[in-house]
Amino acid sequence: MPGPRDVWNHVNRTTRIAGLAARATAPLTALRARRTSRQPGGSGSSRARLIAGVAAIAVLATGTAVYAQANKTVTLDVDGVASTVTTYAGSVDGLLAQNDVTVGERDTVVPAGPLRDGAAIVVRHAHEVTVMTDGVQRTVWTTALTAAEALETLSSRGADVQLVASRSTERRSPFLALELTIDGPARVQVDGTTLTAADGSTTVAQVLDQLGITLGDLDTVAVKPAADGVLVVVSRVVVQDVTTTAEIPAATVTQDDPALVVGKKRVTTKGVAGVRTVVETVTTVDGVETARVPVSDVVSQAQVDEVVRVGTKPKPVAAPAPAAPAPAADGSPVAAGGSANSLNWAALARCESGGNPSIVSSNGLYHGLYQFSVGTWGGVGGTGLPSQASADEQTARAQMLYNRSGASPWPVCGKNLFS
Template identity: 55%
Template sequence: MILPRARVARRLELRDLRCPPHRPLTALRRRTGGTGPAAALPDDASAPDERAASPAPRRRRTAGIAAGVAVAVLAGGSVAVGAAHKTVTLDVDGEISEISTFAGSVDGVLTDEGVDLGQRDTVAPAGTAALTDGAEIVVRHARQVTVTVDGAEADVWTTALSADEALGALSTRGGDVRLVASRSAAGRAEIDLDLDGPVEVAVDGDVHAVTDTSGGVAAVLEGLGITLGELDTVSVRHSETGAVTVVVTRVLVQEVPEVQPIPFESVQQDDAERFVGTTAVVTEGAEGQRTLVHRVTTVDGVETARELVSDTVTAEPVTRVVAVGTKARPVAPKPAPKPAAKRSGGSAPAATSASAGGLNWAALAACESGGRVDAVSSTGKYHGLYQFSVATWNAVGGSGLPSQASAAEQTQRAQMLFDRAGAGQWPHCGPRLFR
């Protein structure tokens, strides 16, 4: 049978086809250490078939056609897999790695890499975005930080990686924005953000420049030898020049005692043994004491709060007691004036009234002269038990100096003087006559 020329040519083409074996799909190593999707890569072609081109049985021609089709299918699959493979850059909170992947979307890469996302975390591009070769994926996990805005404290979420970045983002909230450090069980100050560069440290009135901040806030303070008190606070803010500044605030709370006097009271009580118009201090008054304890809070040496803790009377005051006389004074008839008789020889002075004799003359003498018969004042003007002036002594019939007369005569003439003019002759000591 003679075949058409076109058919003969087709047979010769099929006879020369080669069907080399293909190698298994190889795994691509990923950053996490696992294996990625397999990629079909062709092995080297096998050696050409040396058999002569001769007519073959029909069944062999059929097998050759099938092999050719298989080669075509495998070649098409390699092209499809190669097109799905991509190399992308993944930045997770500043940790950057290059990823080989066959994922078709951003979410696929994150799932393969085991990156978990929270409600407040951010991803760029969006997770549903189609993935292209050379893409850059940025993931920022949100973290909660404590801030004070113009003195008011609040908890906020931020995806910033550094304190400087967070302060810049929060600057619109108020004039004085600070990140507040927490205190660990060991008393170290910690902020869940990097300082990321040189900072200033303001503490105890001084400002220190620190360039190595790799260890965070706690390491910076320890490097300067700064010890934190139990209540001291640490915050991070921007200075007026824009520099990141770590601020140590000294907070002291202590109980401060204060002693205050308690004034004493003064009372009067009637005394029937004393004459009307006379008083005497029976009990001297004395101030008491009270101790107040305040809990005082100071911030960098300035008092910011004061709270009364206790108020205790530590010494009771002593009341001053004054006795007031209620006894009626005796009324003596005023004697008729008599001519003063001069004493001659040993004649005795005139008799005095009985009322004058009942007074406390010893008390008057003790007050006026200390009870000394021959007492003379420092000026030399007053003499004797009752400190007569010479003129007064002569007016009641005395002669010579009173200090030279006997005690009896001095007392007798003092009583005469009382009968004439009363106790007013002794303005300071006169009330003692009535005790």
């Protein structure tokens, strides 16, 4: 808007005109004096002097007219600040040079060329503004003085045009310093609501201050065209590092074990899941994520693979139970035959008695390594109590029992014979 009117390089007309007036009146006074004291016989000389005086008066009058024509009073408007200037410059370029107004190749001067009295010279310096047009951001030059004027000028570049700037460049951003001229209240859209500032021509920064809106370091401000003028839009921008973790499942490694029967497995190393830690820089605008940039991706805890040993030993095949051999004449046990010797009798004993040959069940009915009943013990040629016999005798008579009846005498633990 126009600033105070003042005069730049003002010329003191009184001094210069007084000098010219003194030079003009001196010949006239001399001429009158000569006419009063004129002598007879000097008419030729007097006439010559009179002609010379008239000529001097004519020259003086012509100079005064030229002086009056060269002196001009014009209006000089530089970026909206208008001043009345008195000058003798004959051209607009001379006027600008006289008033220290520098003009670049992007600036505008209207009109240009010769300078006439009463002319209005308008100078607009170009400056850069950041423009978002149809989603594409770029920097352009404009000579507009107001945000509304800049938007109107730039509207030919696209249907969706707006002026943008961030808080970090607020003090340098041209459009925040532009006058925000609105026919009515200024409206600001911020934090999900629309606020209205008081009527009047003001700057974008002043509107924000008036409404008590504080900008964060990364917040952005945009000025968009609206039906009733312009709309100022403040966007809250947050950039932060976000850390997430993910589980890395443990793998399973199998190893053959010839000591285990086929179908049997044994875990020798318990698996432990690992941890993967990812750090990303996430940008949100008004709470909506707009960008995610990876920063780091590391394994913060290595996984431990589970190791499982798998049996490869063939399962034993149970032979048919032969008829029980007759005991020896002296009552000693008869060695078992068949395949009973290849079975895992130690595993059966651990299951039945914990491997204790002298153990007796709590009810007193079952004795020894293989928990013989007294009747079964006697059936395979044993005498006395099984728990009082040696471990070897107990095993031999258990093998005899197996050769006769298979693993059925041990319905729970009999399967261990084949482990």
